[in-house]
């Protein structure tokens with residue numbers, strides 16, 4: 001008993017604290033589900049030990065209180081709360097209690113969405129909106145007339161249908177709320193402006209309506225829906241709740257959705273449908289309110305201290321919970337994007353256990369300022385991926401520090417660089433294991449190295465087998481290794497090997513494109529290849545030199561520079577060249593000393609092979625011929641040149657030694 005008493009006292013204190021944060025400050029520290037559990041516990045204790053019950057317990061009183069900053073309004077009829085049920089059995093108990101009073105037959109109920117906003121009461125006199133107030137403690141609320149005037153869907157003047165008389169005084173009750181899309185936009189705006197985020201639409205609606213400056217409220221996209229009329233002289237007496245709602249509609253007021261349901265079974269079906277449809281709704285609902293339709297029955301049922309006996313909030317399973325951020329780390333995706341992920345103390349949200357939530361990117365992480373050790377609100381609506389909505393204020397450990405985004409890829413250690421649009425940070429490693437499948441697939445694709453047969457599947461197999469860790473590993477694959485892969489036949493293996501072999505003879509343009517450097521498409525690769533006919537030239541190129549390349553802007557230049565500065569990437573390129581990949585430099589302009597000229601090569605050269613020399617001449621628009629004639633323009637004579645040199649001398653053809661030849665080549669090559 002002693003411990004029950006202490007616990008009850010603690011719970012009351014705790015609930016009072018959370019009421020204040022929720023109703024007065026619009027900034028809760030715990031989720032509704034957690035609050036409900038505390039309340040349930042207290043209710044349980046009070047039921048078990050009736051001596052613990054007291055009239056001022058939070059179980060007996062409407063939760064809010066009117067904030068000092070507003071003028072007070074005493075309600076003509078109290079604004080009550082609703083009793084909650086959380087499952088079928090509890091609803092059945094509710095239904096049974098009702099039938100105990102009304103008799104055994106099925107009760108006609110009205111089901112309405114439980115709008116997740118804040119209750120308001122509105123007073124119209126002679127058709128004009130005169131005063132509006134919040135619920136407060138149920139007896140006294142806050143005068144928010146000026147703010148309510150700015151709520152667009154709320155008519156300042158009733159607009160009755162033909163034949164409907166406007167009553168001299170009309171007091172109606174309903175809910176101010178914010179639509180999901182408006183909530184999202186509002187929070188985005190607040191993020192941009194560096195303001196704290198609303199944990200959920202209900203707090204956004206309450207916080208927006210309870211502003212001192214109506215201009216502030218006017219800037220918030222609030223909605224309103226009505227669901228009750230306070231009985232008043234001059235207002236028709238209604239037989240049913242449904243008739244009452246129809247009347248509100250006829251007066252031109254926005255009315256909450258509603259449908260009739262017959263007995264237990266009818267309500268069950270409506271609840272299942274509502275549960276299914278909740279995510280398709282444009283506004284947040286946290287349950288279904290079930291009300292007895294007959295007004296006469298309502299009078300007979302009456303009310304308990306804080307809620308009517310004729311209605312109940314049949315709550316939906318919570319989609320928001322709070323939990324602890326145990327750690328934050330960064331994951332590397334297929335495209336190299338570094339995504340921060342929060343590791344959470346496992347918590348059940350929306351029916352599944354959530355232990356991780358993505359923070360999308362560095363900007364979002366910084367805006368939400370999620371830190372290890374923080375308590376956060378986690379939301380999972382339907383099939384949507386769990387999301388951290390906001391950090392619970394005031395629960396941050398004193399020694400907490402902002403999470404520092406890594407500057408290097410956590411998988412391969414390469415530098416991580418911000419994308420052009422500035423949102424995503426990517427790993428620059430060419431053979432980063434996290435990106436390898438995608439990189440290998442791209443490397444082998446037709447406009448790149450054109451290795452026929454290496455698609456998504458094979459790329460994944462090769463990487464998974466551990467045989468391919470860098471591009472160059474492709475060139476070391478053996479027939480046996482290929483045959484050991486699943487679904488790889490002899491013919492395919494042979495075809496693949498010859499495709500790999502063929503790909504060695506490629507062009508510099510294809511080669512640069514194949515490296516899969518972020519944003520380097522075929523066109524950029526072409527321009528780059530013209531400026532840098534050999535990849536290693538890029539190792540020493542500074543940002544300025546790279547920026548001078550056609551179509552390369554400063555950001556891309558930075559990406560390129562970072563790429564070729566990365567030792568890992570250089571190693572990958574060098575390994576490819578060592579494996580025999582020979583990227584031919586692009587054709588150079590047609591106005592150089594070799595253009596249109598016929599050249600004969602003779603003797604051995606030390607700096608390059610005869611084939612290479614031939615290639616260099618050809619790509620400068622020259623032709624290499626085997627024999628010297630009058631039509632020969634140059635003879636390049638290496639060491640031990642024999643008869644061809646003699647012939648050239650006889651015919652007076654210009655003769656170049658290796659030195660002169662190289663000089664002529666280099667003078668022609670662009671850099």
Ligand SMILES: NC(=O)c1ccc[n+]([C@@H]2O[C@H](COP(=O)([O-])OP(=O)(O)OC[C@H]3O[C@@H](n4cnc5c(N)ncnc54)[C@H](O)[C@@H]3O)[C@@H](O)[C@H]2O)c1
Nearest residue numbers: 018022028030031032035081082112113114115118119289
């Ligand atoms: N997270 C927290 O710290 C915290 C603190 C206090 C309260 N709360 C939440 O608030 C709840 C208690 O608040 P409450 O006393 O306002 O009860 P309630 O919100 O469960 O139910 C009563 C309210 O429902 C609203 N409502 C929405 N649609 C309605 C409809 N169709 N018909 C009638 N009413 C409708 C009205 O505003 C009414 O005042 C708790 O269960 C908890 O979810 C949370």
Ligand SMILES: [Zn+2]
Nearest residue numbers: 409412427432
């Ligand atoms: Zn990496």
